[in-house]
Amino acid sequence: MASIDVKSEITGTIWKIEVKAGDKVAEEDVLIIIESMKMEIPVLAPEAGTVAEILVKEEEPIKEGQLLARLHT
């Protein structure tokens, strides 16, 4: 079982968290939505797998490159 780090590509605020630990996700499923540049920018699952943990909370400000979640594939 491989673990995949999901990082933010942009500085912004966590707008919505769409999944929780234990959820099964398909590749390109929306995990988290970041509010940045006045847009709701989705963070997509890079591969299919299971959500191992979510490391941020809604409304939390985040930086580019920050670890948001881990997936197990």
Next chain:
Amino acid sequence: MAWEPEIEELRRRREFAEGLGGEDNVKRQHDQGRLTIRERLHSLVDEGSFQEVGKLTGQSTFEDGELRKVVPAPYVMGLAKVDGRPVAIGGEDFTIKGGIAWGSSRRKGGQGGFVEDLARQYRIPLINLIDGSGGSVTSAQRRGYTVFPGVHGFEQSAALLAEVPVISAVLGTAAGGPAGRAILSHWSVMVKDTSHVFAAGPPVVERSLGEKLTKEELGGPQVAVDKAGTIDNMAQSEEDCLAMIKRFLGFMPQNVWEAPPVLPASDPPQRQEEELLSIIPPDRRRPYNMHKLIGLVVDRDSSFEIQPSFGRSVITCLARLGGYPVGIVANNPMVYGGAMDAASARKQSHFIDLCDCFHIPLIYLVDIPGFMVGSKAEEAATLREGMRCVYVGLQATVPMLTVVIRKCYGMAGMATCDKNGLDMQIAWPSAEWGSLPIEGGVAAAYRREIESAADPKQREQEIEAELRAFSSPFLTAEAFQVEDIIDPRETRATLHRFIEAAQGRLKTTLGIKHKAGVRP
């Protein structure tokens, strides 16, 4: 029969050339999942079309006056046809001393090599199949002196970029000269897992900086393609790579004095896609799939994306519209909300140059909130790269058409229109534009009024609502400041009519494009 011994010697010498670096070295190449240069050539070019040049080059050894063997020069090249079109093509033979520079006074390939003369003199595309590690310090021992950098003929490599399509595939580990040669191209590609490209490899890096890195960490596609954009595209395998070369070449003319190849329309230009009507979410904060939108507008399966993993807030692809080649520049709302950052600006600048050089009309599908903002963006020189992109767009003279899908704001929005030509903007009903988006702009422009209001938040919203009343695209269209607003389903047919009409202009403005001025 006269000349029998000589014909026999010719046959043997050709056999040595076919044998490359010998069975063991060929096996080693195969074991690493890589093809030999001759296999690469034969799988890429039309069957039986390879006319080799310089097959007899190499170093012979004699025993008792008898030819024992010839070690071929580690570069194979010549003329060939790809999809019926003549090209100049060549590549290093890695099975002979890792494809290092051969050190003859006349070079077969690489910067200033004969294969480049072929491409330039005959005005045909050049395809470099790169698999070599460049110069070696050992050549100094052989020559008795060190060589000044930049062989004579290097200027040819630069001149080619204004004249014929130059395609480079990195098919192994390329450092130094061959790595540099790959960059001096209109389009470059490397192969996942088996290709690396860097100015200098791990041993030099460790000696210079003490950094211990693998070849993959230093110059694998994750660095060279995704992060740095040094190489344009990544192929999944060598076969995939050769197929991509054909696809890219399919959009290119033979040279800048010819128009790019038009194919019979494979897909009705009048096709209307209902899905275009619902692709833009009514909530303007929601992104959507711009790749899908492009696919619905251009000829089915015709799109070939350049640099898909670098500078992803803009999508650049070659495609066809009713068979006519076009270059698509589309902002991607999924990445940075479509804002232009330094990477996407660099990517867009290169793509505009590419299309302008080969007379491929440009279509902008616009949804851009402006330049990327914030400390990271400023440190990356987004403003400078962005204004260079605007400048490159202003220098280009190929016809351009603009379709505003949603946002078009600010200076980055200036990089999406044709100030030298019709300067025509077509908009979807979802379009909005201005010098900056209302939300951010109100807080700045009406700061005093907002701060002195009894309820500043409410006053800000009121002003936003007042201004938004002016932001209907129909009011701009009334003033002929955009030339038309179209039903999204009409996009394909509308663009096709203008692209078709522009063919006459394209055909009468062929040739080299000289550009004056200093790029910012």
